[in-house]
Amino acid sequence: MAIKSVQVVLLLWTTALLSWRTFCLAELIDNQGYPTFEMSVDIYSKLEFLKFSDTGMNIVPCNIMSSLPSLETLDLSNNLLSDLGFWWPGCSYTSVFPKLRHLSLSKNRFVDLPFIAQQTHQMKYLESLDLSFNSIVLDKPCFWPIHITSLSLSNNNLGNKVFSFLSQYLQRIVLSKTGITALTQEDLLQFPMLTHLFLSFNSIKVIPTNLSSTLVSLYIDHNYITSVSRESLAGLPSLRTLKAGDNPFVCSCDSYWFITTLNKSLLPDWPLDYTCSTPPSVADLPMSEYRTSRMSCEAWLQAAVALPVTMLIVLALCSAFYACDGVWYTKMLWVWIRVKRRGQKQANLLNNTTFRYHSFISYSHQDSAWVESKLVPSLEGAGLSLCIHERDFVPGQWIVDNIINCVEASYKTLFVLSNHFVQSEWCNYELFFAQHRALDAQQDSLVFILLEPIPTNSLPKKFLKLRRLLMQQTYLEWPMDERKQQVFWVNLRSMLQVADHRILKDMALDSS
Structure with missing residues (x-):
């Protein structure tokens, strides 16, 4: 309770007051706005709790500091105390608050934290210090006692x-x-x-x-x-x-x-x-x-769901890819890409070379039905000129000379491979001369069409080179599916049409 314009005189002489443990004093203001009080502290030797709050105090008297040996809690909050107003230079600090454990200096005018830290070394039992709501400045290192x-x-x-x-x-x-x-x-x-x-x-x-x-x-x-x-x-x-x-x-x-x-x-x-x-x-x-949702926030749960779903999708795509002969189409696409790439490389090499035929067809006479009904009409219908031994060999000339001349006059040599092919003596000669021509002049002049599967162990010893060629070079397989046959013809024509058409046409006209 505020007591204004009153001078409080605390003269306590009775022995009953010697048992006090707590004393609070707040808001003591005279008629001029200054706090005024008189008290004798000699009888408060057993006081353990003391609070001077909102009193306007700006200095702590020496007699208070030296006459409260039992004081454990001191609350001086909401006053006008400063660093030197609490630690007054005129006082002796040999025994300052010997049992003080809790000190509240909140809402005052303390500034120098290093100075405060140094002064608290004299308060041997001080545990807690409240310096809130002041104007503390940090400018030098602080050395605190270990008991705070x-x-x-x-x-x-x-x-x-x-x-x-x-x-x-x-x-x-x-x-x-x-x-x-x-x-x-x-x-x-x-x-x-x-x-x-x-x-x-x-x-x-x-x-x-x-x-x-x-x-x-x-x-x-x-x-x-x-x-x-x-x-x-x-x-x-x-x-x-x-x-x-x-x-x-x-x-x-x-x-x-x-x-x-x-x-x-x-x-x-x-x-x-x-x-x-x-x-x-x-x-x-x-x-x-x-x-x-938990699903949208738990990464491991998202992974646990996404992984099986992804695997199912991949499995479904792979199954559809296999069911639709995706492997075969991929292989044919790779052949087409290689032909396109090689066409550019070979263009410069063939600028000064002339050929009479786009391709010389090497096949067994037992496969002539397929060659005459399928191969020749499809390629010659696309404007390609073919050399066939039954039609284009020079009569009366030795067969080996005819083979050599036709191979050298053709841009490519096309082999129709089958079980009948590997049993033919003349087919072996044609493969031999075409292979030597590929080594000497044009490395990609050999084209293989696999008309039917040929087991590797069924190849005679004289066709060991063919086995190596099939392992090193891409070959075209004749498909039974009509849809795939269209892709087959496109790839085959593209392999034969990379030659100089103008020269071939002139040669064809001269020949005719």
Whole structure:
């Protein structure tokens, strides 16, 4: 109760007052606005709690400091005390508050933290010090006594560097509203015994991982934290209280586990102080009411579902590819691509070379029905000139000379391979001369058509070179499916049409 314009005279002489343990004095203002009181402190030797709050005090008298040997708690908050007003130079500090454990200097005019730290060495039993709501400045290193375990510097503009000015023996640190913008693991490594940390009303955005293994209580409400990650709390194994409300939380998968899995007994302010800030669709929605699917947030669950689905799709595509003869079409496409690429390379080599035929056809007479009914009409119908031994060999000339002349006069030599082919003596001669021509002049002059499957072990020894050629060169297989036959003819024509058509046409006209 405020007592204004009154001079209080405290003259306590009775022996009954010697048993007092607590004494409070607040708001003593005279008619001129100055606090005025007179008291004798000689009889307060057993006083344990003393509070002078809101009295306008700007200096602590020496007789008070030296006459309270039993005092354990001193509250001088909301006064006009300064550094030298409390630690008065005119006093002797040989026995200052010998049993004082709790000192509150909140809401005064203290400035010099290094000076305060040095003076507290004289208070041998001081455990907690409250310097909140002052004008503390950090300009020099601080040397704290080991017996101070609790320190409050809240509502002072200190910034991120404040941690380097604190004692490593602190167990309780209050830094609410001190202008801290970032909290790092390195900041707390210097406090191995820290159990309670209060960082409310700052500008911290992230709780780092592996923060502190000893921290029991963390107050980080009213900051700029958007989510509390699982990894962050995993780095706080001893945590029992987490106050993180009134932050701009993002309600997304980052907060999914926090909403659904975290033990809410850790949160004394849940659910009232937890609301969604973004995205706009859920702004101001209580986090306890936010709903999202587990599938969209659990990566391992997405992988567990996506992997079998992907495998089924791949299996279905492979099955469809095989059922539609995709292997065969792919092989034919590769042949077509190789022909196109080689056509450019061979163009310069063939500029000064003339041929009479696009291709010389080498086949067994037992396969003549297929050659005459399928092969010749299809190629000559496309404008290609073919050399066939039954039609184009010169009569009366030796057969070997005819073979050599036809091979050299043809741009390509086309072999129709079958079981009958490998049994033919003349086919062997034609293959021999064509192979030597390929080695000497034009390396890609050999074209193979596999009319029917030929088992490797059925090839005679004289056709060992053919076996090597089939392993090294691409060959075309005659398909039974009519759809595939169209692709077959396209690839075969493209292999034979890369020659100089103008020269071939002139040669054909001269020949005719």
